[in-house]
Amino acid sequence: MIVFGLLRESISFAINSLVGNKLRTFLSLLGITIGIFAIIIVFTVVDSLEQNLRKSVQSLGDDVVFVQKWPWTFGPNYPWWKYMNRPVPDYPELNQILEKCDGAQSAAFLASARITVKYKSSSIENVNINCASHQYDLVKNFEIADGRYFTEIESASGRPVAVIGDVLAKALFPNQNPIGESVKVNGAKVTVIGVFKKEGESILGGSVDTEVLVPINYARSLVDIRSEDLDPQILVRAKPGITNDDLIDELTGLMRSIRKLHPRSDDNFALNQTSLISTQFDSLFGVVGIVGWVIGGFSILVGGFGIANIMFVSVKERTNIIGIQKSLGAKNYFILSQFLFEAVFLSLIGGVIGLLIVFLLTLAIGDSIGMDVSLSRSNIILGFTISILIGVVSGFVPAYGASQLDPVEAIRSN
Amino acid sequence: MQSALKRPRLISIICILGFIWIVFSFPSVFSPSIKKMGDWYPALFGLIVASSFISYIGVWHMKRWGVQLFIITFFMKETLLILLEDLSYVGIAFSLFFLISMLFFYRRMDLNL
Structure with missing residues (x-):
């Protein structure tokens, strides 16, 4: 019970700190918002396109062979003039x-x-x-x-x-x-x-x-x-x-x-099957997914650096408060969790905003292009996972540094 | 920050290699290939990467909890890889080498957080 009480207290400290510096909080979480938005929007669009493609291919019949004049896919040295006379x-x-x-x-x-x-x-x-x-x-x-x-x-x-x-x-x-x-x-x-x-x-x-x-x-x-x-x-x-x-x-x-x-x-003659279309689209979606992954990855990396930076500033700013807390008996893990929660909250709020923007966009896109575009459960889980992960990774070092401060030196600092 | 215990050079090298592994593993948490495995695999893999990162920071600061967390993460990671049928003997060998090296200096490490 004591541990839960301490955790609750450290969460409330973290929230107070975030609410106290609204502009700074907003600017720091913007990086994560953009990163999560970039990754999840690409994955959502790719997933939706894949889903719609599979539905379309299924309606054509995946066990059907089409006897036609022209093949659906062509190799690099495609002799089109031979096909003309078929x-x-x-x-x-x-x-x-x-x-x-x-x-x-x-x-x-x-x-x-x-x-x-x-x-x-x-x-x-x-x-x-x-x-x-x-x-x-x-x-x-x-x-x-x-x-x-x-x-x-x-x-x-x-x-x-x-x-x-x-x-x-x-x-x-x-x-x-x-x-x-x-x-x-x-x-x-x-x-x-x-x-x-x-x-x-x-x-x-x-x-x-x-x-x-x-x-x-x-x-x-x-x-x-x-x-x-x-x-x-x-x-x-x-x-x-x-x-x-x-x-x-x-x-x-x-x-x-x-x-x-x-x-x-x-x-x-050409014998075509729907798997030819799926294979072509699979490779295209694969490339789009990787491009989105790289772009989103860099955005998230920048967002993570932003959070780490703001956490270092936050620790520096509150060094004497940390000193007072420790001299009054606050444990290292209390200080650690306080700053870690702050970083995770910051990142999580950024992620949630990013996911919300994606959700609103899917509604708008779905209505305008008449295609079923939806934010899937796997993409929501992925968005939350990345947000928490970024918060933990970028916030742990500053939080651990704060927890290891010497109380006497911390109180003396300005 | 207090850093009372001197860190052996081997531990420094292990931690730096570990941090490099984290840098390369981090993007794969949200890679399309991991995502295709299932809804919860990115979350599981993310948890392993985050735990590994924290464990290396602990070991870097010569803390016993770092080694303990490394052991837990090692078993988590290998269990996941067995489930995915993607077990790498080279990876296990490296992790075991890291673990044995950490355990070698375990007694010199700090008990506290």
């Missing part, structure tokens, strides 16, 4: 993949274009239209909030039906249910049979919220699905237990046989 994936190739690929659970053909959608007097330009074959719902991860997906007959016969995004539905049908209504897609009437569940902004773009999905066999009457501008591709999802690498190996052999490629000739 053919784009064709719809008949999908049927052969579905027929012959043992590792594929489902596969779909997809082509995308930009069109204008109209409903009565409302018109939205530059809307992304996805023209997909029937198994698209088994390959792509999405949910339908209202209505339904195409039936096999609708897909096969190419009926003019569409599933539209949530944002699009709200824009075209503000006060009515879009199911069963007809919209005009590039002038042709299409019946809305479903609305996608709201997904939110995607870091990779292409959120279903602003998309129109129509059967590929209907899309033939609207657009040229063989056109390279539509980026035709075949999406293949692996069976459970089959890795993407196994599927890629099988698809490589299959695509080569479908396209009748000579054994010595290079592949004229």
Whole structure:
């Protein structure tokens, strides 16, 4: 109990000292505030971007292989002229993949274009239209909030039906249910049979919220699905237990046989997977994290020096008080804890202010860019840890020096 | 500041090396690699770094509590490294050398704070 009483007393001494020198306290904790702010804001942004990226990649499907003309990533000596003459994936190739690929659970053909959608007097330009074959719902991860997906007959016969995004539905049908209504897609009437569940902004773009999905066999009457501008591709999802690498190996052999490629000739197709995007972004985030770490580290170092300096000044200023306290029976650990608490408090207040600024900024950034940016628990713990650590490390030497003062000499000092 | 006990040269060298280790370890408390290990690892690692720093200051001033704190920190650090499966035999060898050297001069050290 005595120890607790002494600790409480030393804390109150520390607080009184900080309150007594407001301007000095403010200037000293500013360094820590900037340091904590710099580190935590970078970590928060990087963490949020990573989280959003993973969500986006997951919605694309992390067990899906994309058969396309162009690869997603290029090496340093990338022979782009060789890729120029490659053919784009064709719809008949999908049927052969579905027929012959043992590792594929489902596969779909997809082509995308930009069109204008109209409903009565409302018109939205530059809307992304996805023209997909029937198994698209088994390959792509999405949910339908209202209505339904195409039936096999609708897909096969190419009926003019569409599933539209949530944002699009709200824009075209503000006060009515879009199911069963007809919209005009590039002038042709299409019946809305479903609305996608709201997904939110995607870091990779292409959120279903602003998309129109129509059967590929209907899309033939609207657009040229063989056109390279539509980026035709075949999406293949692996069976459970089959890795993407196994599927890629099988698809490589299959695509080569479908396209009748000579054994010595290079592949004229690219097999892409979402991990390629994640890997690219991981290295980018890694670099951003390290840059933030270095900048924040230096800011914190400067802040720590500031606190150490102010603590030395504080000890010097109160030397005779320390002498009086010791001559009245104050123990060394009491003096030590008094100054150590002062340093830790100073640093902790700076850290808390830094964290508060980050929190307020995340609210502002999140609202303005429409992306989920949040201050995570791990970053809050990190902010507190660094603050306390800086307080202890920069305050211990001056505090220990104060605790070791000779009472007689301390009282004599001015 | 009172410094009644003369510090052996070996202890001075150990403490300087220790302070250098602290300087290099300090930034790793908030490094992305430590952060990725888990929410509480930076806090744990920070505690170890702070304790090591204080223990070296104690040893520098020839205080027994410095050695005692060094022993506690040593076990804390090695336990954490075992949990992380990142045990370094060179690191253990250095720490043990430091510890044995400190224990060699332990009787000459001050009992008080």
